[in-house]
Amino acid sequence: MRELKFSQALNEALHQEMERDEDVFVLGQDVGKMGGDFGVTKGLWKKYGDRRVIDTPLSEAAMLGLSNGAAFTGLRPVVEIMFADFITECFDQIVNNSAKAHYMFSGQLTAPIVLRTANGGGFRAAYHHSQNPEAWLMNIPGITVVAPTTPYEAKGLLISSIRSENPIVFFEHKMLYSTSGEVPEESYELELGKAKVKREGSDVTIIASMKMCEYALQAAEELAKDGISVEVIDPRTLVPFDKETIFDSIAKTNRVVVAYEAPKTGGYGAEIAGMLNDEMFEFLKAPVKRVASKDSPVAFSPKLEDYILPNYNEVLEGIKEVVEY
């Protein structure tokens, strides 16, 4: 099968969905003529023009407001927030309108928006271009949180997100944009709320998404040489969370590591650890191990950033610790 980069897979999804459905439109800073800061919206403006591809001012609140209002009438906006850190600028719209419109008006309105945004460290981009705010969004009932790892998932999950009736925050880890993988040319959907077992194993389960899932797979490969069998699960969506797949795995391995790039305290791994404590306690032979960022801002100095963010070695050591407990 042909290979695409993660960013190209997203781009293909947008082209195919805009072709399929006249109600889909795209807005964001520099998404038009420039084709997006990471090239994800390349070619859309040339093909569909100003009406369906809007280059906006630096006004995230108005961009999300426009998206919500348009979605209330049945349109399907895909809004790019250039960096996930900028979500703070439109948080009111997400929290108070996108998430609640359907609920508080008893089903009269829906807000089928997709907010695409680039998260994650590693670019030496520091405090305001590197954060991982998944957990901020997970604490808002009504919001779906999508986190693809491979180009194949990026395309399929974006198509599903655009077709969903629910408001969706779609994270794109910026260190994944240039990774390649097999992607079918035809349009396809991947179910939201379905995790993927990416490597089967019997000794320990590691739950990891996006960049951390890459580390988890490498670590599993390495540990196999020492006879440790690691099962790697990628949740793909953090809300809804596929408990069934994960619980089945833990019932088998009895040991679990959760790896996430956000600060350890209150990150999504903290929620997973709590959930396992509530519902899977009798299956656990070791405490749930969290491998995460230090509770620190993402520093500018490369040396400090590398120290703050969780790395491959910490994932490896985390798995060993749980296996040896």
Place this chain on the structure above:
Amino acid sequence: MGLEINKLKQMYYDMNLIRRFEEKVDEHSKKGNIPGFIHLSIGQEAAQTGVMHVLTESDYKFPDHRSHGVCLLSGSPKKKVMAEIFAKKTGLCEGKGGSMHIADVEVGNMGNNAIEGSITATGLGTAYASKYRGEDNVTAVFMGDGTCGRGELHESMNMAASLKVPLVYVLVNNGYAISTKAEEAHSFPENLSDRAAGYDIPAEVVDGNDIEEVYNAMNRAVERARNGEGPSMVELLTYRWQGHFSGDPASYRPKDEVQKWKEEKCPIKNLRVKLENEGVASEKLDKLEEDASKEVEDMVEFALESPEPELEDAVKYIYAEPYESMKEGK
């Protein structure tokens, strides 16, 4: 432009309806029959009525937190507005919305909102949708003088003008953001709406207690929007007779100021004088007032008798497309 007598009589009825409605809501809020915060618009009836007589059911309306009157005049079954405020299952939002979150999408009420300024950005989207589809309906967003401090409003005005969308900002300036006067917390040349000029948005300031002035100004703004000429702002100068919320003694305001507005600027009394001068019999106006009271009494009765939501409603409508993996027990 003077309005037809029949139209003015209907407005007279509607303004009385709003006042009686607000009085009853206040009464039942204080009795404990209505939960939560209640923001009354007694004294502001002309601003709400004049605007709503211009808009149609196909226009998108975004009322703010002090907008019972706007919801009443949207074309919804009125008793369902009252039942909603009483948190009853028979309300427009099945009791899940309440005073500050009432929608009736069938008649273009896209939901009032308790975050000041939030709807000025959301309204941008319905207005863009009208333009996107080539439809001639307009969007009206309600806001107060307090809203003028919100960044969302300024982002909205900038984009609305740049995209030239059919949007009208209805600035109901009632003098106070809770206790703070606009001139104490804002910097502006003469009127708050002067700021619109900076976004190339035309604005008009009128006496918000004069129903004809309100109607005519709103009409001009809506015409501009329907003709594809972009957004406008209409600033309606008015005054709320009561505190910010039902129960607020509003001790921050001088007593003689309140008294002056009540005596000299009552929008209902002034319209009555105008209608009497036009030759409408006093008894006919009395009858309109009685009918309005009766209609409100019926709404209250309906609301009091209606059931509360079911407990299962608490987890209904969280997701428009519910997920298999989130069903209870999983």
